[in-house]
Amino acid sequence: MENTSLQNARDEEIVALCQQGKSEVFDILVGRYMERAYRIALDFTHDPEEAKDLSQDAFLRAFSRIKQFDGRSTFYTWFYRLVVNICLDYMRRKKKVVWERLEWSPDEGVERRELMDTVSSPDAVAIAGEAQRKVDEALEAMPKRQRTVFLLRNQQGLSISDIAKAMETTEGTVRVYLHRAVAALRQSLVEYV
């Protein structure tokens, strides 16, 4: 495959090739960011199918706007902005209510418990499951931008500077949102502290 030689190329080099019409190399960027894009969307939607659709839509949008990418930010902050905006639009459309997440299917509960590899006894599993539910509730109850900041920092590991760029805001605002989100989360898990 011709793309093999470009596997180690920088994002900006690949973007430049896409801008020149070599659309097939976009596949490399998809490979690099698909997991993170999917996870962001999953954090927002809690629905694997929706997350897949939204994150794939973000790639399509990125591809169709690739010529508008001017290199003022890194590709991934530019791309994260697209993903986050698509997810926020989705949230706006769905107008999800806070308590909606409480209606879990039993299968989902089992799947989540399987992920808790640090606990073993049935009691501990139940506690961990309950704590996880509290975390989800607290995340759902947060204002959208606060939640986005938290998810991008805590789940995606983006730096505050990158989050500020992705969300087109200041680093100071991101710090405030992050602090509030963490404080709210700690408060919601007060019984497990």
Next chain:
Amino acid sequence: MRKTVKNLPNACKEFEEDLVLHYYNEGSAAELKRVEEHIALCAPCRKFSDDLRRLLPQATQTEELPQSFWDNYRREVMHKIAEREERRSWWRDLFAPMQSWTVPAFAGAMVLALGITFTLDKVAWNRGGEPQPLPIPQEILSDPNSVEFFKSMDLVEALSKLEEIEGSKSEQKAPAGAHSI
């Protein structure tokens, strides 16, 4: 299940945000060092910091998905892109080279052109004055007698008017005649 609600000891207000940033290793080396020194001396802030270490990883859900999922995902994205490329309609290609500013400029020019056209058309309409006589239908034109007939219609109308005038004159004369008899 533990359900007892505890009163959480608050961290120092002026340090709480810094403690969050410290957890995420955000900030300069000097700032991080300052926070660490404070944590060493302040029990509530140390507790806050410990809570973050224990609780925040719980908020991270990482479900490992099989490689086949990602292979399909990637293939689907590229397939959708290829489909979209194929669907690009001819007019998009036509307007693709246009700069973004040319579209509103083109639209503005079109509106202006339409405005001028309508204005001139209105002026020409007003200048037209009296309406043009209707053309004579072809079937009438083919028969010269018919043409003459229709042309004489004006004369017939004129004659009837003359008769009316004549009638009114004779009415005026009649009383005068009777008087003379």
